[in-house]
Amino acid sequence: MVFQDFLPSPALREYVSIFRLVHFTFGAADSIPFKPYPPRAEQYLAFYPRDTEAVHYPGRHEKIANTRSALVGQHDVVTDRYIGKDFLVFQVVFQAGALFRLTGVPAHELNNTYMDAEAIFGNSIKEVNARLTSTDRYEEMTVLIENFLLQQIRRSKMERHAIDGVAHQIVKTNSLTSLDALANTACLSSRQFERKFMERMGVTPKYFSRIARFAEAYRIKNSYPDKDWLSIALQCGYYDYQ
CATH class of the missing domain: 2.60.120.10 (Jelly Rolls)
Structure with a gap:
């Protein structure tokens, strides 16, 4: 194996x-x-x-x-x-x-x-x-x-875009700051940023962040099966459990 x-x-x-x-x-x-x-x-x-x-x-x-x-x-x-x-x-x-x-x-x-x-x-x-x-x-x-x-x-004739770096950071940190802040990082308006993000990643920035966070929670549970889901949820930034 x-x-x-x-x-x-x-x-x-x-x-x-x-x-x-x-x-x-x-x-x-x-x-x-x-x-x-x-x-x-x-x-x-x-x-x-x-x-x-x-x-x-x-x-x-x-x-x-x-x-x-x-x-x-x-x-x-x-x-x-x-x-x-x-x-x-x-x-x-x-x-x-x-x-x-x-x-x-x-x-x-x-x-x-x-x-x-x-x-x-x-x-x-x-x-x-x-x-x-x-x-x-x-x-x-x-x-x-x-x-x-x-x-x-x-x-390939396409260069790397600032949005690619933003998406990389989302995956790395499993978090999402405000859309306006991300758009400013990429030197785009919020509408342009979301449109180009979907063109390159397939989904909106917010949804991409949700997928990344879920994947990280799933990975932790696989690696540490005895760890309870509440601890994993808190570790991955899921705070709204009321």
Whole structure:
């Protein structure tokens, strides 16, 4: 079993927050339960060099399955994930605003989506998928994925915006100051700030902050299952419990 978060090479850190590698293998007779996947304040690209996963959204009958690489937008719903006997996923978790810079696709168009990445990146990612399936070495997978990302960065013509830094701070601190203060930081009016924030993050600043705070509370509970929810809520800034 492998569950590892690690930093990308320095050349990628303006665009990539973290690499997340997960590899589970199960016996033929093992029954594998689905895993609820809660929303996080992030957008990511996922590669599946072995068995893929099936994703079920609430209120939908069908599952999304057999995607060798997936582009996952900002979510605000819990999805159920079903995996195979040899499950390996290599996630590229983007820095705030980086996916918009790389693709030019407004982030709100990707909200609650799990789409085949080949529809966006075409043959270049199709080739990466093929090469990933032919290696068992995590280090080689990392090199293949980093080279692909560097290629996409060289093609990108969009600069980092002040809003990206604001969103990064929201995720880092799990808090939100006044909209006017944030807009001033980005040198925009409140209306312009909210519109451009949605274009780059997919949701409003306030909602983005709520997702980030919820994700942090969920992470703490996973890490410290014996910790009570009230303590976690207070630690994460949930004070209105009357």
